[in-house]
Structure formats: C-alpha cells, structure tokens
Amino acid sequence: MATLSKNPYRGTRDFFPQDMRLRNHIFNKMSEVSEVYSYEPYDGPLLEEVALYLAKSGEELINEQIYSFMDRGERNVAIRPEMTPTVARMVAQIHREVPKPIRWYSIPNLMRYEKPQKGRLREFWQYNADIFGAGIHGEVEIIQLCVSILQGFGANNSHFAIHLNDRRIVDLIFKDLIKLDNEATHKLYKLVDRKNKMDPAKFSAEVMTITQDEAKAHLFEQYANLTSVEALKEFVSSQTEVNHDFFKFYENLKTIGLSEYLVYDPSVVRGLDYYTGIVFEIFDKHPDNRRAIAGGGAYANLLQIFNEQPLEGVGVGLGEVPLTEFLKAHNLLPDVAKAHIHFLVSYMDEETEPFATKLAYDLRSKGKKTELLFGTNKPKKVFSYSDKKDTESVIIIGKDEMEKNSFKVKNLKTKEETIYSYNDFISSL
Amino acid sequence: MATLSKNPYRGTRDFFPQDMRLRNHIFNKMSEVSEVYSYEPYDGPLLEEVALYLAKSGEELINEQIYSFMDRGERNVAIRPEMTPTVARMVAQIHREVPKPIRWYSIPNLMRYEKPQKGRLREFWQYNADIFGAGIHGEVEIIQLCVSILQGFGANNSHFAIHLNDRRIVDLIFKDLIKLDNEATHKLYKLVDRKNKMDPAKFSAEVMTITQDEAKAHLFEQYANLTSVEALKEFVSSQTEVNHDFFKFYENLKTIGLSEYLVYDPSVVRGLDYYTGIVFEIFDKHPDNRRAIAGGGAYANLLQIFNEQPLEGVGVGLGEVPLTEFLKAHNLLPDVAKAHIHFLVSYMDEETEPFATKLAYDLRSKGKKTELLFGTNKPKKVFSYSDKKDTESVIIIGKDEMEKNSFKVKNLKTKEETIYSYNDFISSL
Numbered sequence: 001m002a003t004l005s006k007n008p009y010r011g012t013r014d015f016f017p018q019d020m021r022l023r024n025h026i027f028n029k030m031s032e033v034s035e036v037y038s039y040e041p042y043d044g045p046l047l048e049e050v051a052l053y054l055a056k057s058g059e060e061l062i063n064e065q066i067y068s069f070m071d072r073g074e075r076n077v078a079i080r081p082e083m084t085p086t087v088a089r090m091v092a093q094i095h096r097e098v099p100k101p102i103r104w105y106s107i108p109n110l111m112r113y114e115k116p117q118k119g120r121l122r123e124f125w126q127y128n129a130d131i132f133g134a135g136i137h138g139e140v141e142i143i144q145l146c147v148s149i150l151q152g153f154g155a156n157n158s159h160f161a162i163h164l165n166d167r168r169i170v171d172l173i174f175k176d177l178i179k180l181d182n183e184a185t186h187k188l189y190k191l192v193d194r195k196n197k198m199d200p201a202k203f204s205a206e207v208m209t210i211t212q213d214e215a216k217a218h219l220f221e222q223y224a225n226l227t228s229v230e231a232l233k234e235f236v237s238s239q240t241e242v243n244h245d246f247f248k249f250y251e252n253l254k255t256i257g258l259s260e261y262l263v264y265d266p267s268v269v270r271g272l273d274y275y276t277g278i279v280f281e282i283f284d285k286h287p288d289n290r291r292a293i294a295g296g297g298a299y300a301n302l303l304q305i306f307n308e309q310p311l312e313g314v315g316v317g318l319g320e321v322p323l324t325e326f327l328k329a330h331n332l333l334p335d336v337a338k339a340h341i342h343f344l345v346s347y348m349d350e351e352t353e354p355f356a357t358k359l360a361y362d363l364r365s366k367g368k369k370t371e372l373l374f375g376t377n378k379p380k381k382v383f384s385y386s387d388k389k390d391t392e393s394v395i396i397i398g399k400d401e402m403e404k405n406s407f408k409v410k411n412l413k414t415k416e417e418t419i420y421s422y423n424d425f426i427s428s429l
Numbered sequence: 430m431a432t433l434s435k436n437p438y439r440g441t442r443d444f445f446p447q448d449m450r451l452r453n454h455i456f457n458k459m460s461e462v463s464e465v466y467s468y469e470p471y472d473g474p475l476l477e478e479v480a481l482y483l484a485k486s487g488e489e490l491i492n493e494q495i496y497s498f499m500d501r502g503e504r505n506v507a508i509r510p511e512m513t514p515t516v517a518r519m520v521a522q523i524h525r526e527v528p529k530p531i532r533w534y535s536i537p538n539l540m541r542y543e544k545p546q547k548g549r550l551r552e553f554w555q556y557n558a559d560i561f562g563a564g565i566h567g568e569v570e571i572i573q574l575c576v577s578i579l580q581g582f583g584a585n586n587s588h589f590a591i592h593l594n595d596r597r598i599v600d601l602i603f604k605d606l607i608k609l610d611n612e613a614t615h616k617l618y619k620l621v622d623r624k625n626k627m628d629p630a631k632f633s634a635e636v637m638t639i640t641q642d643e644a645k646a647h648l649f650e651q652y653a654n655l656t657s658v659e660a661l662k663e664f665v666s667s668q669t670e671v672n673h674d675f676f677k678f679y680e681n682l683k684t685i686g687l688s689e690y691l692v693y694d695p696s697v698v699r700g701l702d703y704y705t706g707i708v709f710e711i712f713d714k715h716p717d718n719r720r721a722i723a724g725g726g727a728y729a730n731l732l733q734i735f736n737e738q739p740l741e742g743v744g745v746g747l748g749e750v751p752l753t754e755f756l757k758a759h760n761l762l763p764d765v766a767k768a769h770i771h772f773l774v775s776y777m778d779e780e781t782e783p784f785a786t787k788l789a790y791d792l793r794s795k796g797k798k799t800e801l802l803f804g805t806n807k808p809k810k811v812f813s814y815s816d817k818k819d820t821e822s823v824i825i826i827g828k829d830e831m832e833k834n835s836f837k838v839k840n841l842k843t844k845e846e847t848i849y850s851y852n853d854f855i856s857s858l
Binding site: 003004005006008009010012013014015016017020021023024032033035036037038040041042043044045046047048049051052055067069071072073075077079086089090092093094099101103104109111113123134135137138140141144148255256257305306307339341354357358361364367368369370371372374375385388389 | 432433434435437438439441442443444445446449450452453461462464465466467469470471472473474475476477478480481484496498500501502504506508515518519521522523528530532533538540542552563564566567569570573577684685686734735736768770783786787790793796797798799800801803804814817818
C-alpha cells in the first residue's frame, strides 16, 4: 500500500487549534457586529444545481472556476463558489411575506478552482451581508457596517480606505457622454479596472484603441483621472445636468462621520453585470499589502433570474483570506498560540482522583474552562505542564485537601496563593 | 429559459434566520461545553482525496455513500462524509510535538449520498470530540462531556440514556468463548446490532443459522439478553477469569455520579472496524423518537493508516439532525422565531435622521442590537413594526428630542417610559 499523504488537498487548509482560534476570533467579530446592526444570520446548502450559477454568473465562472460534477441521480451540481445565487434563491421563496428591509449575513465556506497563491485559495470562507428593499438608506448602512466590522478588529482610517464609485455614473459617462456601444463599454470597464496596475502610456494607448476617437479618449481619460467626489461632480455637471443619488449618498456618509474613510475611485467598477448602483472596494493601505479586502455594491433586481418582481439590494463580500492578511500586516490579531484555561486541576494520589474529578466538574458547571490533569503528578510536573497552556490558575489536590474539603488556588499571573473552602469557592464563581 | 427551482438541492436545507438562530444556539452550546472541558477547536478541508477514505473505511461507504469526483488535475476527491480520517491525517502531522492528551472538537458539515428521510439528510453537521493518549481517563471524560453537552440543553436522565458496551468483551465472548471464525463473528455483530428491531423468534433462528451449534447459540443468546453490567460480570466470570478495564471504567462513571444515565446494552457493538475498547450510543428515551443521537468509542490506533506509532483515542460523534429531533421531542428548544433586538430607533422628520443615525451608531458601539427604522414614520407605524421583531425598547426621535439632546425610551416588556439625556444614557450602557 502506498503511503497516504498527510497534507491537505491543494489550495485547502488544515485548521489546527491555534488556526481555528484565530478563525473563530474573526468569525465571532463579524457575527457580533452584524447582530448589533440587526442583521440576521442565514446559510444555504453546500451544493447547488449548476443551472443556478449559469443563470446568474454566465459561462465564464462556471467553466473556469467551478467545482461541478454529476450526482448519482444525473443532476449537474456544484460546490458553491459564491453565496449570491443562493441568497437570491432563498429570498425568492419568502420576500412576499417578510417585512422589508431584509437584513441578512452569512459566513459560508466556498470553493473555486484557482491556482493557489498569496491571498487566494481553493477553499475559503466569505462574509456576506445584504440589505434588500432599503434604497439609499441601505447603501449608507452597508458602508457603515463594513467600517464597524473593521473597527471591531481595531482597524481605523490609517489602515484601510473605502473606494467608491457608482455604476449609474459610469454608465452615464460611458454610454451617454462618450457614446460607446456595449462592446466598447465592456472593454473600457475591464481596462479601467486594471488602470492602477498599468503603465500610464500603455493605458492611454489602449483607451485610444478601444474608443477609436480622440475626443472620446480624452473624455474617458478625464474621467479616469478624477480623484474626488467634488471633482466628479464638477466633471459631470460640466457635461450634463445631473442631480445624482450618488452625491446624496456621499453627503450622508459624511454627515455620519465616515468621510475620513472615503476615496472616490473611478477604477472601481466591479465586474459583475448585476451591480446597477453604488459600487465599492475596501483597500488595505499597508504598503506591502495594497489589495482589496472587500467589495460590494447596489443592484436593482436580485430576483431577476427567478422572474420575480424586482427587489433591490446592497451587498458586501469580505473574504477571510485577504482579511487575515490585512489584520496580520497591521498586527491586529490576538496571540492565540496557546489554549486558554481558567483552571488546571491535578491530584497527587489515586484516592484523591474522584475528589479532583468532582471539583473539575463543578468548575465547568460554573462556565470555567477546566482541564483535569490525568494520573498522579508531583507539583513540579503540574507547573511544568501548566506552561504549555495559557493557564490562569492551578489547583493541586492531595489527601489533606480532600480531608479538609478545601484547597489552594495558585494564580499564575499574580503568583498569589489563596486557600478556599470547597463550597465557598464554587459558590463565589 | 426554463424557470429555475427555488428549492434547495435534494437532502440539503436552506437555513432561514429562524433556522439559523436555532443552529447557532445548538453549535454555540456544543462549543461552550467543549471549551469548559478544555477541548480545543479544529477544522479540516471540505475535500479530501478518496484514497484517505478508502484506507480508513473500506469500499462500502465509498461506493455507496460518498460524493466523489475527479478534479481538473485528475485527482479523485470527495466531499467529507465523516471527520475521523481528516482528524487522523491532521494528528499524524503533529502528534510527536504536542503534549498529550490531545483534546479536540469540531462541528463540520458533511455530505453523504443518502435517501433523505426523517433524521437523515444528505448534508448535515456533526459534532466530533476526541481525546488522544489518555487511556481509561479519556473514556470516562468523553462520557462526562456528552452528558454535560446534553445537560447544557436542559436534558436529564428522563430524556436520554447512555448505552454502553466494550469491544474487548464482545470479542472475548464471540471469539474466545463461543469460538467463532471471523466470518461468523462479523455476521453476529451485524445481527446483534439489529436485535432490538427484530422479532425474538426470528432472532433465535438467525443465531442458529450463523453458529450452527446449539451450545454456541445458547451462549450467544445468554449474552444478548444481559441487561446490566453486574449481570455481564457474572456471566463473563462464570466462563473465564476476568478483571476487565470495562468494569473499572463503569465504576469510575458511577463514582462521579453518572450511574443514572448508564445502561448496559449487549446490542451496542458499533459497525466500524476501528473501535477496540468501550463503545457507546446515546439513546433518546422519548417513546416517539427512540433512536441513537450520538455514538462513539475507544480505538487502539488512530494513525494506523499512516503507518505511525500507535496512538489510542476515544471519540464521539453527535449529529445535529438527530439532536435537533431529540430537543424538539422534549421541548428543549428556545423560541427564536423572531429576531431579538435591544433597540428600535426611528425618526419622525428628515432633519432628525442624522441624529437618529448617530444614536443607533452609539448604541451599537455599546454592543446593543439596534435597528434603525428607515424613512420618516409616525409612532403608530413604529410600534406596529416593532411587533415583527422580538424588540426590547423603542426610541422615537423628533425635533424636540434633537433640540434637547434627550429622548424617551419605551420598554416594550414593562411598558415603562423613561426620559434620558443622550450622553447619560449612552454612558450608562
């Protein structure tokens, strides 16, 4: 028999306890902040029929990145590569009966057939939050929610910035002002998305190739070089009369004190067809890690693929892999290398084992993380073992303790030792 | 275009918020109790190579129940149908370096290609806890942990019982006393496992068919009708000299006060080959739901498939589907139909919106679950909306409130109304 590999499948991870404590820290914070924003938790199946993804995302994602296969009943199914189609399917079932707005969040595991690299894996988790049926209020709230989650980890505007744009404005400029056809518009979308990674001369050359017109190319470059909402407003109003929701949205964010996080970024257009309103990406400001850690936007009709009445929404996706890189880069992760325990309980003799076992049980009943050290151990061994965990206090039970129904608690942080009667100590917890 | 189905894939579930709150309640309790027992969290990949499952479970599970497929790199992979092979793979990587015992728990989603029925689905979650390198102490602790988890949900010995047996004793009886070959032993395992669901006459007939010997059949039936550890001890010692660890294990459980939960059950043998010591199943006592909700046991060598030094362990698996049925049957689930919010904040005029938005933000910063009701609303509408959630208090902001920088908090449970100054209220939280 060939030796089995001990490694996880390519692009996936083993979460050993120290990794899992970090993951729990991150997921707990996401959930906690979502709950204080009154977002409700949901989840869907790991597998969906491929038809659902084809309807929403088109062939490209399906063909290149999806884990799909035929089940034994000849259904073409896929491991979920994203959560939005599932949300749409679920909301389509209940949207008529529930009060609006609907606020939902989830932290599903997703799989994509990617070439594994830094910040990109085949199996990953993604925080998703959406608000349906709330218009501009929802746009503001989703941005606020993102800021609160990142602040929850201790991050502030020295660590991240929110790059904003609006698909209605992009369309206004590309289609109404520059008057490009759909194909050229699509190419410009892709080009502007890559702008910040490109040489300026090459960028200009490609703009010319796509627009085939100097005036159009000039107008496009003017747009692409805008750096503030104020400049955008001036640019747009110099060309057309506009009283756009995006400017109101931006004013609202400023009013509630978020302006220090905001950047207008004409290169943020988001690839997916279904965004129709504001779009945004949250960027890490760390010089070694300048990448988007989250993205989202507003869409006019979540339920289009189900032929239902239009339901507008605003959503955000925040990947756990880039978020972890972000938190690491800024030293915002707690030290969870060792397991935390409140009490290490040990016993010196076989006769005192039941007494120590009962003590451990009673401490646990009070919610205290308690490890019972098995076997008879001398104090020296107990204290040496206690170092392997993040141990708060040690209790050693001998015959004397058992007879007197009391014991000494040694606090390892303060080095204090205190003798307690059994019942007093338990009832004090 | 054909209309897309709104239903989840067969045998999987959509978790709407009320379902998800229940799932979170269950998973949080499992985690909380595991942590107070000083078990550490872990997780592994969703996909493993099929070779891993073949090595551990053999052909049967693989051929009939597994979701497997070829990835684009020609690797034969499967969605995890159980967690033990992953645990073994992970422990094999680190067991030489970490202090023993190792205590781990996980709540993975698993998939099996089952015919969906009550208590059995294709996608389900399973709580797994294992302790490695702790001998008989580990056996006792795993049982204690199971009891504490179920007690954590409010269950007691009127709701469930732990059915115990020991593979060493079963082997002693089947192989040494009854002297059956491996094939007949295997058939008796399968038969005794079904005993409680069979007609006694049919059972006896099958015993005779397998043993082909009246004396052997009699001995086997004597064993199969044992109902207590005391009777087992008498039966075994009447046949052979024995001073078995199982009896010590049972005494230890009695000493720590668990005897009211324990039942000796000769039909509990557990199918999987890798159990070598104690085995147990936890049964629901509800007359309409008499089924196993958890099972586990001790095994001599977790790492066998990796050709590593033997590492003994004790483990338990507790499925979320049968557990939920159990908790429902005994009315032990909380009412989480409505989302709980501490504060519903609303505003009466457009000018007061920023004030209300800031108030909601400040309440959230204090960890209070706060919903901001969008749009200008009259009090009547606000209170009618508040009924749709499990709302604790309502705050309505008008111009008067904004000018005075104070507001009235209406507690919906006590019907009390109290006026607070903004800053006093926030700092009191």
